[in-house]
Amino acid sequence: MGLLRFATAGSVDDGKSTLIGRLLLDSKQIFEDQLDAVERSSRDRGYDYTNLALLTDGLRAEREQGITIDVAYRYFATPRRKFIIADTPGHVHYTRNMVTGASTADLALILIDARNGLREQSRRHAVIASLLRVKHLVVCVNKMDLVDYEESVFNEVRDEFSQFAERLEFTDLTFIPISALDGDNVVSHSANMPWYGGATLLWHLENAYVASDRNLIDPRFPVQYVIRPMSRSHPDYRGYAGRVEAGVFRPGDEVLCLPSGFTTTIESIEVLGEPVAAGEPNLSLTMILRDPLDVSRGDLICRPGNRPHSGQDIDAMVCWFSDQPMSLTSTYSIKHTTRTVRGRINLLRYRLDTETLHREEGVEQLGMNEIGRVTMRTTQPLFFDPYHRCRSTGSFIFVDEATNETVGCGMILGPAA
Amino acid sequence: MELTLAAPDNLAQLEAEAVYVIREVAAEFERPVLLFSGGKDSMVMLHLAVKAFKPARTPFPIMHVDTGQNFDEVIEFRDRIVEQLGLQLIVASVQESIDTGRVVEETGPRASRNRLQTVCLLDAIRQHRFDAVFGGGRRDEEKARAKERFFSHRDEFGQWDPKNQRPELWSLYNGRHRAGEHLRVFPISNWTELDVWQYIAAEDLDIPSIYYAHRRMVVERDGMRLAVTKHLTLLPDEEPEETLVRFRTVGDASCTGAVESSASTVQAVIDEIAASRVTERGATRADDRFSEAAMEDRKKEGYF
Numbered sequence: 001m002g003l004l005r006f007a008t009a010g011s012v013d014d015g016k017s018t019l020i021g022r023l024l025l026d027s028k029q030i031f032e033d034q035l036d037a038v039e040r041s042s043r044d045r046g047y048d049y050t051n052l053a054l055l056t057d058g059l060r061a062e063r064e065q066g067i068t069i070d071v072a073y074r075y076f077a078t079p080r081r082k083f084i085i086a087d088t089p090g091h092v093h094y095t096r097n098m099v100t101g102a103s104t105a106d107l108a109l110i111l112i113d114a115r116n117g118l119r120e121q122s123r124r125h126a127v128i129a130s131l132l133r134v135k136h137l138v139v140c141v142n143k144m145d146l147v148d149y150e151e152s153v154f155n156e157v158r159d160e161f162s163q164f165a166e167r168l169e170f171t172d173l174t175f176i177p178i179s180a181l182d183g184d185n186v187v188s189h190s191a192n193m194p195w196y197g198g199a200t201l202l203w204h205l206e207n208a209y210v211a212s213d214r215n216l217i218d219p220r221f222p223v224q225y226v227i228r229p230m231s232r233s234h235p236d237y238r239g240y241a242g243r244v245e246a247g248v249f250r251p252g253d254e255v256l257c258l259p260s261g262f263t264t265t266i267e268s269i270e271v272l273g274e275p276v277a278a279g280e281p282n283l284s285l286t287m288i289l290r291d292p293l294d295v296s297r298g299d300l301i302c303r304p305g306n307r308p309h310s311g312q313d314i315d316a317m318v319c320w321f322s323d324q325p326m327s328l329t330s331t332y333s334i335k336h337t338t339r340t341v342r343g344r345i346n347l348l349r350y351r352l353d354t355e356t357l358h359r360e361e362g363v364e365q366l367g368m369n370e371i372g373r374v375t376m377r378t379t380q381p382l383f384f385d386p387y388h389r390c391r392s393t394g395s396f397i398f399v400d401e402a403t404n405e406t407v408g409c410g411m412i413l414g415p416a417a
Numbered sequence: 418m419e420l421t422l423a424a425p426d427n428l429a430q431l432e433a434e435a436v437y438v439i440r441e442v443a444a445e446f447e448r449p450v451l452l453f454s455g456g457k458d459s460m461v462m463l464h465l466a467v468k469a470f471k472p473a474r475t476p477f478p479i480m481h482v483d484t485g486q487n488f489d490e491v492i493e494f495r496d497r498i499v500e501q502l503g504l505q506l507i508v509a510s511v512q513e514s515i516d517t518g519r520v521v522e523e524t525g526p527r528a529s530r531n532r533l534q535t536v537c538l539l540d541a542i543r544q545h546r547f548d549a550v551f552g553g554g555r556r557d558e559e560k561a562r563a564k565e566r567f568f569s570h571r572d573e574f575g576q577w578d579p580k581n582q583r584p585e586l587w588s589l590y591n592g593r594h595r596a597g598e599h600l601r602v603f604p605i606s607n608w609t610e611l612d613v614w615q616y617i618a619a620e621d622l623d624i625p626s627i628y629y630a631h632r633r634m635v636v637e638r639d640g641m642r643l644a645v646t647k648h649l650t651l652l653p654d655e656e657p658e659e660t661l662v663r664f665r666t667v668g669d670a671s672c673t674g675a676v677e678s679s680a681s682t683v684q685a686v687i688d689e690i691a692a693s694r695v696t697e698r699g700a701t702r703a704d705d706r707f708s709e710a711a712m713e714d715r716k717k718e719g720y721f
Contacts, residue, residue, distance in 0.1 A: 001426055001427050002426065002427065003426075003427045003430050003431075033695045070564045070579065070580070070582065071564070072556075072560075072563045072564055073556045073563055073606070073607070074556075074557075074563065075556070075557045075607070075609045077609075077611070082427045082609075082612075084607055096584050097584065099584070099586065100584045100585060100586050103586040103587045104586075104587060104588075224437070224440050224441065224444060225440045225443055225444045227470055227471075227472075227473050228473065229472050229473035229474070230473075231472075231473070231474075233472070234472050234473075237472060237473075241440055241469070241470075242440075243433065243437050243588075270471070272432070272436065272468040272469065272471060273468060273471035273472065282430060282433055283429070283433050284432075284433040284434075284436040284437050284440070284469075286471075297444050321584055333593070335589050335591065336589075338441075338444070391587065392587060392588070395586070395587050395589065396589065397586060397589045397591065399591055399593055404591070404593035404594060404595065405583060406583045406584050406585075406586075406591045409584070409586050409589075
């Protein structure tokens with residue numbers, strides 16, 4: 001059975017939590033005790049209907065304010081697939097959580113209130129999904145029940161969104177008219193919208209083809225941990241543990257180690273103690289090399305004929321999370337693959353208006369939830385690929401050295417121009 | 418060996434993710450420890466921690482927060498596994514916390530030591546100067562847990578601040594902390610109860626016998642079937658009855674309920690869970706029933 005990770009986003013009150021509640025309920029993943037608890041709370045709060053949002057709004061403050069504050073992860077499975085949902089908040093102050101949810105998602109689901117049409121938040125969420133290279137986007141036009149299931153309303157939203165999305169990079173863009181509250185077109189086809197001939201949301205989620213999104217071309221293996229048993233049974237064993245981030249490695253392959261630049265051959269590959277014929281993307285494994293080399297955590301193993309960029313001057317799109325604006329004078333700790341270095345932003349080229357895609361040049365700083373293009377310099381070289389080519393060798397986070405908070409993240413464009 | 422390039426299936430992906438997180442902690446922290454209750458989730462955790470470092474030994478100890486009110490079968494299981502794997506076991510005893518006056522025991526027939534574990538756990542973390550504490554918590558268990566990070570920061574008081582968590586992107590985990598603070602790390606965050614059981618089946622893992630159907634004396638209280646053990650005080654009108662049951666979760670004997678079940682094999686348990694209409698905590702845990710935010714409140718204080 002396969003796995004699909006998807007992120008949901010929408011403006012406040014677009015009904016995101018309700019939709020997730022509906023997906024879980026209609027696919028029979030909500031359990032009786034959970035439903036009982038939600039029905040009881042809804043009654044206690046004097047709501048007219050069972051508020052399915054209470055299923056996912058897990059924190060006291062969220063239930064009090066009726067909004068989602070933090071990313072919540074939800075799980076459900078159908079006979080076809082297991083799903084991990086990152087339910088991300090719509091409120092502008094929590095945009096960083098949308099970025100968080102999208103960073104691990106194969107697919108993004110954006111909700112739009114049919115009554116309001118495309119709003120600033122929807123555009124922002126589409127831009128973020130595109131920046132984070134979530135290649136599949138599903139736009140659910142929700143609350144169709146409140147616009148009398150009118151096809152023209154749906155078409156208007158679809159056309160406006162399609163026009164905006166032309167400037168973004170999705171390989172797959174789908175629109176579905178739904179009513180999350182009543183379940184129309186979520187799991188079963190809606191009798192209220194006979195004019196809609198497309199798939200239901202669940203069918204689409206079950207069948208979205210994401211396998212080809214894996215990069216099988218560029219072998220990248222950041223070394224995470226060196227396994228040295230130093231035991232009588234394994235006196236000389238030295239295994240390089242890590243996760244294959246892209247490409248495929250096989251025993252006998254000639255490999256290149258960075259930063260040393262030495263080449264050697266893969267003696268064997270073990271996945272959790274068992275030898276295997278190939279190491280594929282997303283597998284945690286241990287590599288044993290033929291020659292004893294000085295290789296340690298933060299180094300990268302690749303192929304001599306296919307190596308990443310190596311350098312200290314890097315162009316990247318940065319999203320800022322902290323209420324302390326990004327500063328051109330501070331030094332930040334930067335975590336990239338398994339390598340941690342320090343670095344400074346040398347240049348803020350522009351700030352991206354995520355609603356209009358306008359590039360504002362001449363700005364001095366990036367504030368919380370703002371996105372911009374920067375040039376930075378690191379204390380040690382990083383071994384990187386453009387983010388669009390490989391997510392994990394193309395991404396990094398900024399950590400504030402004084403507060404230890406994660407203050408920003410970056411998607412690498414390439415070596416500094 | 419035949420080469421296939423099919424995407425790894427669900428369980429293989431979850432396993433690879435958990436192992437990645439465990440290795441990340443071993444690489445970045447000075448003094449990690451793995452919490453081991455003897456339950457199925459901590460057994461899966463332990464198995465992953467062993468596999469992650471093969472053929473070397475797991476480079477950190479395991480710790481059991483012992484309420485003193487465990488099922489005997491679970492303690493026997495714990496000691497057997499520790500010996501089999503040659504692990505270092507630390508026991509943090511709630512009884513000792515009571516004896517030394519660190520905590521005051523609840524009284525009455527509904528008294529539970531569940532909440533007292535937090536003080537005992539935090540004391541042990543301080544005493545051993547642990548900086549990373551592995552837990553087997555899963556996000557599908559409970560709604561406050563659904564908000565947890567893989568790397569979850571705890572301040573010097575062991576508190577969780579759910580409204581102010583570090584964003585966690587890709588698999589770039591931020592484990593930085595000040596002296597005296599620590600991180601709770603949840604490698605099986607993305608697993609569901611069914612995933613855990615399918616993994617137990619696939620890896621042929623040993624788990625305590627009380628997870629499988631057996632006959633025992635139980636008493637019905639607050640909609641749950643509590644086992645009649647030396648740790649349970651019967652109320653005047655309660656009539657224990659012998660029933661065929663099994664446990665879906667294993668915690669303190671005073672607050673863990675059994676479910677009626679005839680599932681005596683792993684496969685039978687998997688079939689039962691796949692068809693179940695009640696969550697594992699809803700079915701069996703009195704500790705989550707105090708209020709809508711019972712788990713959130715306990716977690717803020719430093720609970721598992």
